[in-house]
Amino acid sequence: MAGMQSQAATRLSLQALANLPSSVRKPAYEPADTRIGIVHLGPGAFHRAHQAVYLDDLLADHPDWAICGVSLHSTDVRNALQPQDGLYTLALLGEQSQLRVIGSIRELLCAREEPAAVLARLADPAVRLVTLTITEKGYCLAGQDLDVSHPDIVHDLASPSTPHSAIGYLVAGLRARRQLGLAPYTVLSCDNLADNGHRLRRAALQFAQRIDADLAEWIEAEVAFPCSMVDSITPATDDALRERVQSELGCVDAWPIQRETYTQWVIEDRFCNERPPFECVGATMSHDIAGYDRAKLRLLNGAHSSLAYLGSLMDLETVGDAMSEPRLAGFVGRLMRESIAPAIALPEGMDAGAYIDAILERFRNPSIRHRLSQIAWDGSQKLPVRLLSTIADALALGRSIAPLCLPIAAWMHFVRRQARNGVALVDPLNEVLSSLAVATTGDPDGDVAAFLQLDAVFAPLSADKRFMAALRAAYAALGNATPAAVTSALVAVH
Ligand code: CS2
Numbered sequence: 001m002a003g004m005q006s007q008a009a010t011r012l013s014l015q016a017l018a019n020l021p022s023s024v025r026k027p028a029y030e031p032a033d034t035r036i037g038i039v040h041l042g043p044g045a046f047h048r049a050h051q052a053v054y055l056d057d058l059l060a061d062h063p064d065w066a067i068c069g070v071s072l073h074s075t076d077v078r079n080a081l082q083p084q085d086g087l088y089t090l091a092l093l094g095e096q097s098q099l100r101v102i103g104s105i106r107e108l109l110c111a112r113e114e115p116a117a118v119l120a121r122l123a124d125p126a127v128r129l130v131t132l133t134i135t136e137k138g139y140c141l142a143g144q145d146l147d148v149s150h151p152d153i154v155h156d157l158a159s160p161s162t163p164h165s166a167i168g169y170l171v172a173g174l175r176a177r178r179q180l181g182l183a184p185y186t187v188l189s190c191d192n193l194a195d196n197g198h199r200l201r202r203a204a205l206q207f208a209q210r211i212d213a214d215l216a217e218w219i220e221a222e223v224a225f226p227c228s229m230v231d232s233i234t235p236a237t238d239d240a241l242r243e244r245v246q247s248e249l250g251c252v253d254a255w256p257i258q259r260e261t262y263t264q265w266v267i268e269d270r271f272c273n274e275r276p277p278f279e280c281v282g283a284t285m286s287h288d289i290a291g292y293d294r295a296k297l298r299l300l301n302g303a304h305s306s307l308a309y310l311g312s313l314m315d316l317e318t319v320g321d322a323m324s325e326p327r328l329a330g331f332v333g334r335l336m337r338e339s340i341a342p343a344i345a346l347p348e349g350m351d352a353g354a355y356i357d358a359i360l361e362r363f364r365n366p367s368i369r370h371r372l373s374q375i376a377w378d379g380s381q382k383l384p385v386r387l388l389s390t391i392a393d394a395l396a397l398g399r400s401i402a403p404l405c406l407p408i409a410a411w412m413h414f415v416r417r418q419a420r421n422g423v424a425l426v427d428p429l430n431e432v433l434s435s436l437a438v439a440t441t442g443d444p445d446g447d448v449a450a451f452l453q454l455d456a457v458f459a460p461l462s463a464d465k466r467f468m469a470a471l472r473a474a475y476a477a478l479g480n481a482t483p484a485a486v487t488s489a490l491v492a493v494h
Helices: 002-008 045-049 051-058 076-084 115-122 151-158 166-180 196-211 213-222 239-249 292-313 319-323 326-343 352-363 372-376 379-396 402-420 430-438 444-452 465-477 483-493
Strands: 036-041 066-071 088-093 098-102 105-110 129-132 186-189 228-231 257-260 264-268 284-286
Touching: 036 051, 036 105, 036 115, 036 166, 045 051, 045 088, 045 257, 051 066, 051 098, 066 076, 066 115, 076 088, 076 105, 088 239, 098 239, 105 115, 115 166, 129 166, 151 166, 151 196, 166 196, 166 213, 186 196, 196 213, 228 292, 264 292, 292 319, 292 326, 292 352, 292 372, 292 379, 292 402, 292 483, 319 326, 319 352, 319 372, 326 352, 326 379, 326 402, 326 483, 379 402, 379 465, 402 430, 402 444, 402 465, 402 483, 444 465, 465 483
Parallel strands: 036 066, 036 129, 066 105, 088 257, 129 186, 264 284
Antiparallel strands: 088 098, 228 264
16 A cells, blocks of 8 residues: 555656556657657647647657647646646546547747747747647637737737737747748647638738738748647546546646547648648548538537536536436537528538537537536637527528527526626626626616627627527527526427
């Protein structure tokens, strides 16, 4: 027993790898022998559960594509992983759950504390690719354009050599490379935004134009911003995972992560510098990914957000719980089949029915506890790309939008409930939303009109009379938003 206790206190590290039990899969290469070829902005759980795993598969044969993970503001990831030589454990949650140690992140930086080191990496000729998972809010967009009133952008435009935002860093790095006569890196967005590469390119160009017109021209001509679609359900780390990992590894991992076994990465094959042979490790290289990203965002993520807000009002805790509620599960299945799929142009050859069935099966995965509260974060950023864009397309096609408005109305009730209970929202618009919600009275006309003032969320739909009427009806149908009232609304809507 004494031996076990002292082992349990050991930290995961390169040295500890040799002593891990054989049931735990380890990197098939010497992490110390790899070289950094990618800078990744935003090495949170999703990146570490998804892209870093594809690279971990690749490094054995292609050792010059290791990752430098850069957090823009928080020191948490660096402080957790640096003492572990960048190693961390991934739990794959399926019928047979497996633990795997990932070694592809070889350097961790926090830009706020080490800006010079980040800029030096971006200017390193061995870095040929910059990838990003900074979530919707990290793009600092207002609609399709760069939000030049965003405090980080205001700062970066005034001091472009000491940026705060991801856009500021991307452009500062490109500027340095141009000055040094180096080829630019490709910029690959891996966030849940339709046309993510195009949006990022537009924002970067708008930023560059304001600081240096020649640089903007160079970026426009020389830099590729391919789009990509990423998919893997990644529930946040909890104590149960930490304990399981510690007991199976026999050593401490400060920040293990977990995800379902399913994973998909579709990448537009348009790079301006060398790229890793992603196709060798299961990613799909494509010349046109538009369609894949829309289908995934609007079907999977649209359904997820619907479950999150409706399910939270029903006092349910996880996606699994929500899928066990026949009325809610039935509503979401119909929403995808009858309201979302017919309103989008699906990629050629995609069987919508099979795709939807597979998503519902993933949501029912009994090995996963994916909290609705996690999915409910950042609603103001997620709803426009996940559901409101489908509503706009459905209106253009003259289709009914009543079912699509129910989750939007549920979000409003959810925001209202959190404000009335004094629970802070996890959302960049938290303050605006809370003061708006506190002033609501429960009257559908007044409340919906107040929410529709939020241009950042509702433009360009806010003035559409059909949308206003359908949203008011959905808001009224949810009544006082108790579980019983939500259940009745779910039944009545279709
Ligand atoms: C989820 C996504 O948290 C959320 O908003 O909808 O993280 C979802 O699990 C992934 O996009 C699946 O690929």
